[in-house]
Amino acid sequence: MAERMMKGEEGVTTYQFDRIRENVVKKLTKQAVFMPVRLGNSFWSIVIATPEEQAVSVLQGFKNRLILIALLFVIGVGLFFFVLFRSSILAEEVERRKKTEEALRESEEKYRMLAENASDIIWSMDMSLQFTYISPSVEKVQGWTAEEMKSLRLQDIMPSDSLAVIMKVFEEEIALEKTPGADPKRTRRFEIKEYHKGGSTIWMELIAGFIRNEHGDPIGITGITRDIMDRKLAEEALRSSEERFFKAFHISPAPTIISNLEDGRYLDVNESFAKMLGFSREEMIGRTASELNVWANYDDRKSVVEKLAARGFLRDVALDLQTKSGNTRHVLASAEIISLLKGKFMLSIFLDITDRKKIETQLRQTHKMEAIGTLAGGIAHDFNNILSSVIGYTEMALEEDGIGERPRRYLEQIHKAGERARDLVKQILAFSRKQELEQKPVLITPIIKECIKLLRSSLPATVKIVQTLTEAPVMILSDPTQIHQVLMNLCTNAAHAMQEKGGVLDIRLEQEHVDVSRTINTFTLGVGNYAKLTISDTGCGIEASIMEKIFDPFFTTKVPGKGTGLGLSVVYGIVRDHGGAIDIVSEPGKGTAVSVYFPLEETKKSLPEQATEPIPGGSECILLVDDEAALTELGCLMLTSLGYHVTSRTSSIEALEAFRARPDSFDLVITDMTMPNMRGDDLARELLKIRPDIPIILCTGFSEMISEEKAKSIGIRRFVMKPLFKNHLAKAIREVL
Structure with a gap:
């Protein structure tokens, strides 16, 4: 230490010394601090020494005080920061509360402005269903002021049935409160009628829910009431319109349907459509067109749906539909897509043109027949001129003397053929309505026998002709040409029915008495005596589905080019003109029997007699x-x-x-x-x-x-x-x- 002091250094050191007290020597350690000091030109070193125990004691006391001071300081700082933090929190809370109160004021203002300016009625009521608040808009809607409304009971402002609806909803909601998991924020929407102060009734829509306390318990009800009178009037108008639509739909003479766009399932069909196809409405509704096999060609439906989807409507599309019995109906279809029952449906209206097409076909055939008639007239003129030569020269030849028996027989056959040809011309002219035939008493049996001779030479060997003719004379008032025509047409049809397999052609003639008037097909057969001519065959028969059509002009089951479809219609016309009837019995696969009734001529008129007197001459x-x-x-x-x-x-x-x-x-x-x-x-x-x-x-x-x-x-x-x-x-x- 002394050396360092001499050098002018400063520092801290310890040194030991002996302390003698009461003859007791004790080594003590002192702590010393030294530092140099200059006084003028002299150099000094100051030493401050203290016993270590004393220093330690002082330091220990200082340490304790320092710790206490530090602790107090820390506590003070903590309190300071706590107070500061708390003050900050309080300040923030105050600020937040101010903002909340401001927002609440703004919200209440907005709510008030909304409630007071809304067209809908905003309201609240307590659990006794008494209004605690109602917006001013109630006056505009119902005529009462808000204050007047608060003083009214529910039964004062609505009919009893509407009050019953409210009470039912209220009771249901109260009961639902006891259900675990019930949504506390749920609302109910319903429609009721309420009164206007002026006495009228208004349709209202209510949306309501519970007001709850901090525990979630209902303490009131709040809601919105909206005037839906315009909507109800529109709905009523729509409902009325729909009723008129469906009424028109069902009474319309035009076949009309509503079907699902996707699968063709019939939602509804009117009676006209069902009748057109031979179904009942009950058979069709709920079933698809494919299930009922309505489309003659199902690809037509796909085409219709595709076109409808692309354009939204169709007009006068020609289609073929199939009836329950398998017949085809020709139609023109118009359709539109309509929205109904939250789905897309097809409204289709049909025009049945089957009869029109038939008439068009008949008209074309009529034009052909007119042309044939014109041709027939020309043919008749030329043919009669030819026949005049044939018949005339034959007659002249027969008058010549010296001709042999065989040539005479030949000439007589030529003369008969000429007469038959003359009758054929009459038949052609009658058929084309170029000449009216004269009815006179005629014996049927000779005409039948003459026809059988012609048939034997024209029918194939596989068809056997059997005749059963009454021996009694059967006379009717007719034209021989027409009887010939009836018989030949019926026999030709019978032979055609046996064309493939052959069979038996049975021709019967008998007399029949009708004692009670009766209807056969479309003919009325009165009381009296009739000649009954029956032509039977063992051919293919007639299907029941076409039986009603066989007398229609131009209807034929033969392949194109093999028949005109006029044979039976001509027979029908001749029999009708004679006041007779036609009865047909047929079984597919077994054959057909056609019975023709002609009234007997019973006025005892004499038949024309062949002239036996000489042919008159003269000299003029x-x-x-x-x-x-x-x-x-x-x-x-x-x-x-x-x-x-x-x-x-x-x-x-x-x-x-x-x-x-x-x-x-x-x-x-x-x-x-x-x-x-x-x-x-x-x-x-x-x-x-x-x-x-x-x-x-x-x-x-x-x-x-x-x-x-x-x-x-x-x-x-x-x-x-x-x-x-x-x-x-x-x-x-x-x-x-």
């Missing part, structure tokens, strides 16, 4: 006019053989000149109708101008330009149809002379 002068040279030559031969003097011309103009030159030289004029330059009726007019009393006979194979009545109105004495038989012509001449 006759002017014969025909543009066909062969017929003119034939006419000259016939008339000359009857004793007449004949002047012939093949030109009507030349004939007129010849008559004008010598009008008194002729006792009779026989002229054809259809000639070039001047027709026969025009020639007759000119001749009558020259000599009004001249007898004229007008002959025609066929002409629409003249009739017997028209001929008589001109002054023509007789109107005769070709082909001319010699005896008919001879009688006509004697009648006019």
Whole structure:
């Protein structure tokens, strides 16, 4: 230490010394602090020493005080920061409370503004269902002020049924409070009627829920009431509109359906649609079109749905639907997509054009028949001219002396064939309505036998003909051509039914008495005696589904080109005109029997007798006019053989000149109708101008330009149809002379 002091250093050190007290030496340690001190020019070192025990004691006391001071300091600082933190929290709490109070004030202001300006009624009530608050909008909606409303009870502002709804909802909600897990924030929505102060009734919608205390217990109810009168009126209008729609839907004569767009399931169909397809409504509703096999071609539905989805509507799409019995109905479909029952549906309206298409087909066939009729008229004229030559020359040949028995028989067959051909022309003209047939007493049996002869030569060997004809004479009032036509049509149909496998064609004729009037098919058979002609076959039979169509014009089951569908319709017309009836019994796979009833002719009229007296002749002068040279030559031969003097011309103009030159030289004029330059009726007019009393006979194979009545109105004495038989012509001449 001394060395360091001498060097002028400072520091702290310890040193030991002996302390003698009461002769007791004790080594003590002192703590010393030294530091240099300069005084003027001299150098000093100051030492401060203290016993270690004393220093330690002082330090220990200081330490204790320091710890205490530090502890007090820490406590003070802690208190300071606690107070500071608490003050900060309080300040924040105060600030937050201020903000909350401000927000609450703003919220209450907004709520108040909302409640006071809302069109809906905002309200609250206590658990006794008495209003505690109601917004001013109540006055605008119901006429009462908010204060008036608070003083009213629920039964004062609504009908009893509405009050019952509220009480029921309230009781349900109270009961629900006891249910574990019930949502405390739940609300209820319902509709009731309330009164207006003026006495009217208003539809209201209520949304309400409980007000709860801090424990979650209901202490009141709050809610919103909205005037839904306009909506209710709109709903009522919609409901009324829907009722009118469905009423129109069901009473509409147009077949109409509502079906699911996806699978075609029928939601509803009207009676017209069900009837069109042969179903009942109950059979169709709830089932799909595919289940009922309604579509003749199901791909048509896919096409309709695709087009409908793309365009939203369809108009007049031609489709084929299938009836319950399997028949096809042709329709025009119009459709739209409609929203109904929260789904997409197809509203479809159909126009059944089956009958129209049938009529169109019939019209086309009618046009064909008109063309055929026109053709038939032309054919009849030319054919009758040909027949006139065939029949006339045959008659002339039969009158020749010295012909052998065999040639005579041949000529007689030619003559009969000519007569049959003449009747065939009549039949063609009657069929095309170019000539009316005359009804007269006719024996049926000879006509049937003649038809059987024709059938034997035309039917295949696999078809056997059996005839059972009554021996009693069966007479009806008819035209032989029509009876022939009925029989040939029925036998031809029967033969066609046995075309593949052959069979038996049974022809029966009998008399039947009907003592009670009855209806057969569409015919009424009155009391009386009838000729019953039955044609039976063992062929394929007739399906029940087409039985009602077999008399329809142009309906045929034959392949195209094999039939016109007119045979049975012609038979139907002939039988109807005779006051008869047709009865058909058929079994598919076994055969068909067609019975035709004709009223018997019982007035004892005599049948036309064949002329046995000589053919009358004369010696008068006759002017014969025909543009066909062969017929003119034939006419000259016939008339000359009857004793007449004949002047012939093949030109009507030349004939007129010849008559004008010598009008008194002729006792009779026989002229054809259809000639070039001047027709026969025009020639007759000119001749009558020259000599009004001249007898004229007008002959025609066929002409629409003249009739017997028209001929008589001109002054023509007789109107005769070709082909001319010699005896008919001879009688006509004697009648006019």
